[in-house]
Amino acid sequence: MKVVGRYGDGLLEAVPVEVNRLESLGYDVLTTGELKYEATTRWTLAAHASTRAEIGMSVMIAFPRSPFVTAQMAWELQRMTGGRISIGLGSQVKGHNERRFSTGEWVAPAARMEDYVLMMRAVWKTFQTGSLSPFVGEHYQFTLCPPAFNPGPIDAPFPKIFLAAVNPAMTRVAGRVADGLLPHSFTTEKYVRDVTLPNLTLGAETADRDVSEIEIAAGGMMALAETESELEQELLKLRERVAFYGSTRTYQRVFEVHGEEELGRKLHEMSVTNRWSEMADAVSLAVVRDFAMTGTYETMPDEIERRQAFADRVSIDASIDPAKDDKLKNLISRVQKI
DSSP, X not given: OEEEEEXXXXXXXXXXXXXXXXXXXXXXXXXXXXXXXXXXXXXXXXXXHOSSSEEEEXXXXXXXXXXXXXXXXHHHHHHXXXXXXXXXXXXXXXXXXXXTSOOOSXXXXXXXXXXXXXXXXXXHHHHHHSSOOOEEOSSOEEOOOOGGGOOOOOSSOOOEEEXXXXXXXXXXXXXXXXXXXXXXXXXXXXXXXXXXXXXXHHHHHHTTOOGGGSEEBOOSEEEEEXXXXXXXXXXXXXXXXXXXXXXXXGXXXXXXXXXXXXXXXXXXXXXXXXXXGGGGGGSOHHXXXXXXXXXXXXXXXXXXXXXXXXXXXXXXXXXXXXXXXXXXXXXXXXXXXO
16 A cells, blocks of 8 residues: 655745655655645645655645646656656635635536546647647637647656545546545545445446546545554544534535534534634544544554555655654555555
């Protein structure tokens, strides 16, 4: 199993040092998200600083960016790294698209994402062959690329495209067109097995693909500590993340699978009445345990194998304490053997 590390949560200038440390710890894949900071600048810096790991995102918000521009960026980084680039695309939810990113009217996100991916591949085919490979979809089109705007072929395969998905429709899109699936951190083993994997398989079958060709990330959250006694404190910290994501109506299906619809409604009501500071207290540790992989450095590999054997890659955040690096290296090595 590949082990994924995260970079880019801090200042931009820290990215090269972070990447060097993560590669020295043995991580196979390095990804950055897009919360406080824009993702592509960190992605570019990480690609430049790296020497061996796959450099990706988990995730970049797709719709504020043109698929041509995203394809163009990835193409150049793929050339520079010799084929170690992956792209993690996420749709975000309606409110953020319309009111934060100003991407226009929220229409058919799953269908729009499918067009986005197909257009990117058409752009790459055009770059690689020198002949226009047109794409015309309902949401995007690519019918013009004069030679002056074509960077030309590269000696590497197309970058891998991973799609972030929670709900069934987007998961089926991943099955049809993506190289990999990134389940949200707001997911559980039961939800993945009961909802995500069947829909991924259905999408793959409709496109005449073998689902085994699609890399699956483990998703979910993780509580990792040195001792069992420290784990409860880590779980208590995760209540805020469960409450934050659980307040979003788009993600309520996950609560429904666990019979926690009332909790979802309560959290949403608290969010719209601006009671953010109270929300974590509404989430029990039993609920958090459904969402979180829980273990010590010693027990975590067995927990991952027991609960997430369906995955091809799993994220393990690096400790900020260098004194734990030896334990982390050993943990990464053991998980890689799963």
